[in-house]
Structure formats: C-alpha cells, structure tokens
Amino acid sequence: MISQDALIKYIKEAMPDAEVTVKDRTGTMDHYQVQIISEAFEGKNLLDRQRFVYQALNDPMKDGRIHALEIKSQTPTEATSA
Amino acid sequence: MANAADDEIKKEVAEHKILIYGKGTKSMPMCGFTQETIVFFNKYGYDFEVVDVLRNAEKREALSQMTNWPTLPKVFIDGQFYGDTDILDEMERKGEVEPLLKKAFGDA
Numbered sequence: 001m002i003s004q005d006a007l008i009k010y011i012k013e014a015m016p017d018a019e020v021t022v023k024d025r026t027g028t029m030d031h032y033q034v035q036i037i038s039e040a041f042e043g044k045n046l047l048d049r050q051r052f053v054y055q056a057l058n059d060p061m062k063d064g065r066i067h068a069l070e071i072k073s074q075t076p077t078e079a080t081s082a
Numbered sequence: 083m084a085n086a087a088d089d090e091i092k093k094e095v096a097e098h099k100i101l102i103y104g105k106g107t108k109s110m111p112m113c114g115f116t117q118e119t120i121v122f123f124n125k126y127g128y129d130f131e132v133v134d135v136l137r138n139a140e141k142r143e144a145l146s147q148m149t150n151w152p153t154l155p156k157v158f159i160d161g162q163f164y165g166d167t168d169i170l171d172e173m174e175r176k177g178e179v180e181p182l183l184k185k186a187f188g189d190a
Contacts, residue, residue, distance in 0.1 A: 046172050047165050054152050061152045068115070069153075070168065 001029035002065040007057070014056030015040045019079075030067040037079045049073040087144035095158045099186045100130035103145055104155035108132040118167050119155045122174075128183050160186035 004022045011020050011034065018038040025031040034053070041049045053071050060066045095101055102119050106112030108131075111120055116132070123130045135141045135154065146152050149163045157164045159182060164170060173179050 046169050047163075050165060050168065051150055055150075058152065 002060050003029065004032075007032060007034065007060070007066070010057050010060065011036060011053070014052070025068075025070070028067075030065065032066065032068075033070040033072070035072040035074075037074050037076055039075060041073050041075045041078075046073070085140075085144065087138075087141045088148065091141065091144060091148065094131075094133060095161055098131040098158075099160055100128060100183070101158040102130060102132045102155050103135050103141075103158075104132055105134065105136040106132075107134050112136055113154070115153075115166060116155045119157060119170075122167050122170055126179070126183055128187055159183070 004024070007022055008020045011018055015036065015038040018036050018040070021035040023033040023035075025033050036053065040052060044052065050071050050073070053073060054061060054069075057066060057069070061069070100123055102116065102123070104111065104113065104116030104119060106116055108120060111117040111132070112134075113136075120130075120132060135145065142154070145156055149156055151163070151165060153166065155166050157166060157170065164173075170179060173182075
C-alpha cells in the first residue's frame with residue numbers, strides 16, 4: 001500500500017512540472033490510475049512515456065507497495081487539445 | 083554478462099512472432115492482465131505463445147532489465163518489445179496493430 005501523497009511525491013521528483021491526478025481503482029491503495037500532464041512526455045512515444053513513469057516509481061513498484069498501475073500520460077498541449 | 087536467462091529469452095523471442103511473458107499459461111492464466119493480453123491476441127487469429135514466468139524470478143529479472151519495464155505481462159512482436167495491453171490498446175485505437183501483425187506473419 002502507498003498513500004496518494006507519497007505516489008504524487010515520487011512522480012513530482014521525476015517531473016517537477018507534472019499535474020497529477022490519482023484514482024485508487026480498488027480502494028486497497030495499491031491499484032492506482034494516475035493521470036500525468038508534463039512537458040517531460042514531449043517527443044516520447046507511449047512506450048517511453050510509460051517507462052519514464054515506471055522509473056519514477058521504481059522503488060514502490062519493486063517493493064510491491066504498488067501492485068498495478070494504469071498510466072495516462074499527456075503533454076500540456078495534448079491535455080488542452082484533448 | 084549475458085546469462086542463461088538472457089540467452090533463453092533471446093531464443094524464445096526469435097522463435098515466436100508473438101510472445102507473451104506472463105503469469106500462468108495460455109490455457110490457465112494466473113493474472114487478469116495476462117488473460118487480457120491473451121484475449122487481445124485471440125481477436126486477431128494469429129498464432130501466439132505464452133511463457134509462464136510466474137515462478138522464475140531469475141528470468142523475470144532478466145526480462146525487466148532487458149526491457150527496462152518492471153511489470154508483467156511483457157509482449158514481443160516480431161522480436162520487438164511492445165509493453166502490455168496499455169500500449170497495444172492505444173496502438174489498436176490508431177489502427178497500428180493489424181498492419182504490424184500482417185508484416186510479422188509476412189502476409190502484408
């Protein structure tokens with residue numbers, strides 16, 4: 001289990017400009033959906049965006065605090081035009 | 083240092099046009115995401131292989147290192163790594179999966 005604040009903190013460490021929305025998908029604090037808007041995704045395809053987020057959350061992923069993660073990654077321009 | 087797990091993976095990836103490393107087998111998937119991936123490829127009707135690495139920590143670590151991707155399932159198409167259904171669903175939405183599979187099976 002990991003708290004939403006701790007999750008956001010990890011993400012912000014890798015992407016200080018990120019706008020992060022977190023949803024606990026099962027109420028067990030280890031199946032999260034995260035929506036991240038950040039410049040860091042600019043020019044990255046979906047696979048590399050996901051890799052980048054997984055790297056930011058490497059520790060809680062490795063030690064099992066996060067069991068499953070659904071990632072929605074957008075750049076600011078994509079977010080505004082979506 | 084390439085170890086046994088790396089060599090085994092490289093061989094398997096080369097042998098199967100579509101290869102899913104996951105938890106459980108094709109007939110008995112042990113995890114929802116692995117099952118989801120099997121359902122995804124069943125739609126296309128091409129042959130695919132599921133390799134169960136649930137209890138093979140060494141191979142799972144080698145796979146994570148090789149792909150820089152921490153989770154299972156891991157999908158390889160035509161020797162290329164494509165992540166999991168999060169990526170494939172998005173590619174499908176943009177119509178990128180069908181041509182990719184056709185090219186892989188040489189009936190483009």
